[in-house]
Amino acid sequence: MSAGVDVEVLGRTRLRVDGAEVAVPPTALAVLARLLLADGEAVTVDELYRDVWEAGPGPVGRADRVSVQKRIVQLRQALSRNTGGGAHRAVVSTEPGPVSAYRLDLPRERVDAHHFRDLVARAQRADAVTEASLLESALTLWRGRPLMAVERLPFARQGIADLCRVRLEARRALLRVNLELGRFPQALHAAEDLAADHPGDGELAATVAELRSRVRSLHRGLLRREFDDPAVSVVIARGDLLTQRDTHLVVGFTDTFDTATDLDIVINQSSLQGQLVSRLYGGDRARLDRDLRVALRGVQPVAKESRTDKRRGKLVRYPLGTVAVLRLPGVRVFGVAYSRMGNDLVARSSVTELAYGLDRLWEALRDHGQLMPVALPLVGSGLARLDGTRHEDLLRMIVESFVAASRRGRFCPALTIVLPQPVLDRIGIPQIAAALAAP
Structure with a gap:
């Protein structure tokens, strides 16, 4: 690929080329999000139409497929303007078959949701210091509600739920490993962050109180x-x-x-x-x-x-x-x-x-x-x-x-x-x- 293409969905959905945001129409962004959630698998033009346009289970007509293909063209044109030519085809590739299908073909580290999951998975197999570093790096990728551009669409709900679950696991793991390492200020931040989202959790509240006392003693000065x-x-x-x-x-x-x-x-x-x-x-x-x-x-x-x-x-x-x-x-x-x-x-x-x-x-x-x-x-x-x-x-x-x-x-x-x-x-x-x- 001749340019650095990145897809961000952990917050506002956007497409970037070499760090600069590329303007893409909303429905084309929704198609991009659907391809991203396929996690490297090809998605047929019929599946894209049913999911993004919220069509019923009936047959998909020629005009419907054209609507999908127009959005693919919009994505490719947006990339082509910013990469100077052919790099767009390596990003959104066409799969041969009786029904046209498309695949998002990017390295996992160029898609923030995939990179987030991979960092959390690596953290689970690492030593304590590396685990903390990997979890911190993963959580900094989270900029807001995931897949905001398509959160109302049924196809996105399971993907959003899965990402939120992994994030909660990562936050709890970061609290645990910082306690293991004796990094009490970092643990306090992680605990306060969790407690703000779970106000009824008495165990978290007690952890926050204990850590605040520890941090005050560390920084009494x-x-x-x-x-x-x-x-x-x-x-x-x-x-x-x-x-x-x-x-x-x-x-x-x-x-x-x-x-x-x-x-x-x-x-x-x-x-x-x-x-x-x-x-x-x-x-x-x-x-x-x-x-x-x-x-x-x-x-x-x-x-x-x-x-x-x-x-x-x-x-x-x-x-x-x-x-x-x-x-x-x-x-x-x-x-x-x-x-x-x-x-x-x-x-x-x-x-x-x-x-x-x-x-x-x-x-x-x-x-x-x-x-x-x-x-x-x-x-x-x-x-x-x-x-x-x-x-x-x-x-x-x-x-x-x-x-x-x-x-x-x-x-x-x-x-x-x-x-x-x-x-x-x-x-x-x-x-x-x-x-x-x-x-």
Whole structure:
């Protein structure tokens, strides 16, 4: 196949080519959904007409078959316009026989419902850590009511019921495996999600209460502020960001996402970015660069420097506020670009650029954070050259930004700001307490 064709039905039914949605008439989409539910089997033109047009068991006439064939043509034309020719025939193929039949011929990973089922099935045969990862990946594919475009049609009801059953099994399995692994914040999210859909389940309610107590103890910290509107927590912790457990991590980057730490010329080895390479990636900078390329694959660069102008490091520049999500075993690292790497290899930022980067960070957590707690350093206090900005003002800015974003929609139950002892000494506990009271 010459183009990346994807079919999505776990939510709004749509057809995508190379990531862009293709406009398809509603009845043609219904035909596509019927072919998808056949799971690789051919469906005759008569079956398609009876199911999609809700016809009775009587004979299917020539005009009825033409109606079906027109929708097949619409699907193929939509694909042909976006793939430049013949790829559409590999997607919707015609099967020879006394009655015309059609087959949806896509790899299973290009159909979200099939990919969802396969991930859940693989999870059942995996070790605990892999099981959790596979189940998380499967559940992120679920964007809403499955097969919404055809949910009123009888042919879709059993498929919808089966998908919902598999999803419920996956959610319960994710709760179980997170408990086995001692990943209590993740288990709490899974339990709260299930309890919201099953309010009469006393066992689930008890599990939620116990897990909330465990998570509170995990994130008690040096100072803690509980907010009622929204219901989130902000914690100040003393220590090292990269030793935090049961939480996603945030690391600041420049707009070039440089990673080279040799000779401390581009990235200082003692900086958080340098520590990310040496500690979470075991010094394997090539692997970090590969993960960054994957995370940035859908982001349009804004410029590319020449090697003459920028003598070391990476040349491609991304928009400020870009967030690269790095998926490591047991943790996700959200790399947010809030500073510009000058061609003189000096990173510079401003309060405005940091504020914009924080807004984009919260959006990325909403999309990819799975309602997990998140820990971040005092962003802007290191080598990003926010000259003249006091540490307590940065702290207040982070808290205010987080709470304001949470009021627009819940995405994270607890934010932990990790401060090393020298920063704590510089700010002072009274100033930290005042910053937490700011919103």
